[in-house]
Amino acid sequence: MSSAEQPHVVIVGGGFGGVAAARALGKAPVRITLLDRRNHCLFQPLLYQVATAILAPGEIAPSVRQLVHKQRNTTVGLLEVTGIDLAGRRVLVNYVGDEMQSLPYDYLVLATGVQKSYFGHDEFAEFAPGLKSLEDATAVRARVLRAFEIAEMEIDPSRHRDLLTFVLVGAGPTGVELAGALVEMTRMTLKAEFRRIDPASARIILVEGGPRILPAFAEELSRKAADRLRRSGVEIRTGKHVERVDADGVVVDGERIVSRTVIWTAGVTPSPAGKWLAAPTDYAGRVNVEPDLTVPGLPNVFVVGDTAHFEQDGKPLPGVAQVALQQGRHAGRVIESRVAGRPAPPPFRYFDKGNLAVIGRNFAILESGRLRLTGFPAWCVWAAIHLAFLPAPGNRLMVMRQWVWTYFTRQLGSRLILERKDGR
Amino acid sequence: MSSAEQPHVVIVGGGFGGVAAARALGKAPVRITLLDRRNHCLFQPLLYQVATAILAPGEIAPSVRQLVHKQRNTTVGLLEVTGIDLAGRRVLVNYVGDEMQSLPYDYLVLATGVQKSYFGHDEFAEFAPGLKSLEDATAVRARVLRAFEIAEMEIDPSRHRDLLTFVLVGAGPTGVELAGALVEMTRMTLKAEFRRIDPASARIILVEGGPRILPAFAEELSRKAADRLRRSGVEIRTGKHVERVDADGVVVDGERIVSRTVIWTAGVTPSPAGKWLAAPTDYAGRVNVEPDLTVPGLPNVFVVGDTAHFEQDGKPLPGVAQVALQQGRHAGRVIESRVAGRPAPPPFRYFDKGNLAVIGRNFAILESGRLRLTGFPAWCVWAAIHLAFLPAPGNRLMVMRQWVWTYFTRQLGSRLILERKDGR
Numbered sequence: 033m034s035s036a037e038q039p040h041v042v043i044v045g046g047g048f049g050g051v052a053a054a055r056a057l058g059k060a061p062v063r064i065t066l067l068d069r070r071n072h073c074l075f076q077p078l079l080y081q082v083a084t085a086i087l088a089p090g091e092i093a094p095s096v097r098q099l100v101h102k103q104r105n106t107t108v109g110l111l112e113v114t115g116i117d118l119a120g121r122r123v124l125v126n127y128v129g130d131e132m133q134s135l136p137y138d139y140l141v142l143a144t145g146v147q148k149s150y151f152g153h154d155e156f157a158e159f160a161p162g163l164k165s166l167e168d169a170t171a172v173r174a175r176v177l178r179a180f181e182i183a184e185m186e187i188d189p190s191r192h193r194d195l196l197t198f199v200l201v202g203a204g205p206t207g208v209e210l211a212g213a214l215v216e217m218t219r220m221t222l223k224a225e226f227r228r229i230d231p232a233s234a235r236i237i238l239v240e241g242g243p244r245i246l247p248a249f250a251e252e253l254s255r256k257a258a259d260r261l262r263r264s265g266v267e268i269r270t271g272k273h274v275e276r277v278d279a280d281g282v283v284v285d286g287e288r289i290v291s292r293t294v295i296w297t298a299g300v301t302p303s304p305a306g307k308w309l310a311a312p313t314d315y316a317g318r319v320n321v322e323p324d325l326t327v328p329g330l331p332n333v334f335v336v337g338d339t340a341h342f343e344q345d346g347k348p349l350p351g352v353a354q355v356a357l358q359q360g361r362h363a364g365r366v367i368e369s370r371v372a373g374r375p376a377p378p379p380f381r382y383f384d385k386g387n388l389a390v391i392g393r394n395f396a397i398l399e400s401g402r403l404r405l406t407g408f409p410a411w412c413v414w415a416a417i418h419l420a421f422l423p424a425p426g427n428r429l430m431v432m433r434q435w436v437w438t439y440f441t442r443q444l445g446s447r448l449i450l451e452r453k454d455g456r
Numbered sequence: 457m458s459s460a461e462q463p464h465v466v467i468v469g470g471g472f473g474g475v476a477a478a479r480a481l482g483k484a485p486v487r488i489t490l491l492d493r494r495n496h497c498l499f500q501p502l503l504y505q506v507a508t509a510i511l512a513p514g515e516i517a518p519s520v521r522q523l524v525h526k527q528r529n530t531t532v533g534l535l536e537v538t539g540i541d542l543a544g545r546r547v548l549v550n551y552v553g554d555e556m557q558s559l560p561y562d563y564l565v566l567a568t569g570v571q572k573s574y575f576g577h578d579e580f581a582e583f584a585p586g587l588k589s590l591e592d593a594t595a596v597r598a599r600v601l602r603a604f605e606i607a608e609m610e611i612d613p614s615r616h617r618d619l620l621t622f623v624l625v626g627a628g629p630t631g632v633e634l635a636g637a638l639v640e641m642t643r644m645t646l647k648a649e650f651r652r653i654d655p656a657s658a659r660i661i662l663v664e665g666g667p668r669i670l671p672a673f674a675e676e677l678s679r680k681a682a683d684r685l686r687r688s689g690v691e692i693r694t695g696k697h698v699e700r701v702d703a704d705g706v707v708v709d710g711e712r713i714v715s716r717t718v719i720w721t722a723g724v725t726p727s728p729a730g731k732w733l734a735a736p737t738d739y740a741g742r743v744n745v746e747p748d749l750t751v752p753g754l755p756n757v758f759v760v761g762d763t764a765h766f767e768q769d770g771k772p773l774p775g776v777a778q779v780a781l782q783q784g785r786h787a788g789r790v791i792e793s794r795v796a797g798r799p800a801p802p803p804f805r806y807f808d809k810g811n812l813a814v815i816g817r818n819f820a821i822l823e824s825g826r827l828r829l830t831g832f833p834a835w836c837v838w839a840a841i842h843l844a845f846l847p848a849p850g851n852r853l854m855v856m857r858q859w860v861w862t863y864f865t866r867q868l869g870s871r872l873i874l875e876r877k878d879g880r
Contacts, residue, residue, distance in 0.1 A: 088514045
């Protein structure tokens, strides 16, 4: 069979799910086209470290092209998908050069992830950047660093307090890990560098609508994490709702907190894959998938990762990297067996390696089955796992080097404030 | 003497000259305020390596604050200077928080460097980004990488040639080093990663108005560099003038070269320091300075580096990092001796350590006094010197690691295409 006659697998999304699907098909007799509108595969669990100037953007985001360049059957395309023509079996794309085109597919894997969501309050976006992309992370980094810079040059000391108040909205893993890194940055790394202000006087306020932080963890662990954050200096406000975000800060249950730096660590919403397919979704917009991860009635279309709704043991799987990775790999295997005419693999089942969150140096919480760890041992596990799952070996070395450096010198790794007036 | 009564030294510019001046005064009984509109000290000689994805932006740009944080007498301010009130001895600044303020000074050191110049053709800027700032370098990197991405997805092969034609305007060190790195990137690192295009087919055209490339070097060395570039695949066109730059490419002496990626490596113009001071300048706008680097008639105002015009042995000093560094240090020493009431140091004299340019891996040219080196020995000297002069020890390690990595794996270090729609 010549390569032009081989089935064409189009994978949309170069994150964990998409890359895992492509890799699972690396030796299969198929042609693969892997599409993403970004040229990099983002390791989202470490995004907060870019936002707090510990790691450089490139260290957590190898290029998608580089990740699969050894697979001769895979073509990578920097394209934005705008829809699916199900009848014609074509993916509609917004060509980088501005023309509309479409790509035919025999199998389609949608691994398009999530976007940040302001829960219907898009007007908050201007004042409270989120933390889902590298651009977000460098924007947050610039805002945080600039707040200290402005305060240092501010003559009126009454304005220091507003400048050095940081409000994080949402106490999931991103909010908690960011709060832990921020408080450490203000208490340790920046301490000796300013003359007129004391960076350690910065307030870091973590606001959460639910009754406790890190709701995905057991209550005991979430309480330990909260204790640790409070001892480091983070103010935690649970059961509080953010009613307003504007240039002066936030309003939380009627109370105004004046702050020049508000960061949105709360919500995400699935990509529009469900709309493209006109497929049934859950309340949040995630596509309900079959046990083999295909879409009901569309046996050649797979949805994996954060944008899929998959129930296991009566509960939907969480939107974490491990689910995306395992589902992407599974979709690849299903396609491979179909192409080879072999029986399908057993239905997808998520193997839960556990849940981890880190709070500053040396402290993490870990929950895996019945195992619960806190403190330094959990932190070691966290560091090992994150290094192991960084997608490229070069990045692993760099990140490890940077962590050791930051750990011992307490100096930040990458603290650029870049201007972006060129619009590119 | 209490610290408030100590003389106040304001240094404008956190590049080589400004940081060297601040460091020279690190133990002097003065208060220093070091101002820059950027938070980082840019190592410009390696900017072309960021543009070609070898190094990450943070690796060549430590924060100014970090570079001087051990000097308790030094305050760093992220401010943009807009002018000087000579009568009132105040520096006018554009406060980051949007208010106008001014800072009084007893001594003033202007180390404000150069900006890129399109020689009166500012309309070229839209189509041909320059290479003077980190933002420039990441913009060039994005354009170059995106050209390959667009070509890979382009169905009409007749457009591949235009997409893969890169024109560099200006064959000084920046143009030559960028050409060398680009040709290597297309011939080596990107080779195996594309399926529909052959990156090695890319044309790299270096256009120079003068009769030869690298005019600051001896003719023999400039010829060897040109030979090396040509053998690697670069097309060199000397004695040719760029008449037009637009969306379709360039017009060179009447000939249209169709290209989607034109990079301006030609001209620079001094900062407006001369205008601020209403001081006599040379034809280019550099401030003529006295043998002690002060401005004639303004004994408390020093101008150093690229924005100063200083003649030695009948020739103006070149605009290179070493001149800025040595002049900044000298200005600091003059101020220190005056504050201490000691006799002034002897007039400034530049110690020329030589001139170096690198062309790809393993090849450089070096000229120092009568010494002339080419090839691998010169390249070793180049690498050692650049590492030695990176301003922060952490960066030195990172850059060395990255070079070794790139050298042996032929993989690029930092190839992000970031979008900049948020305007920050």
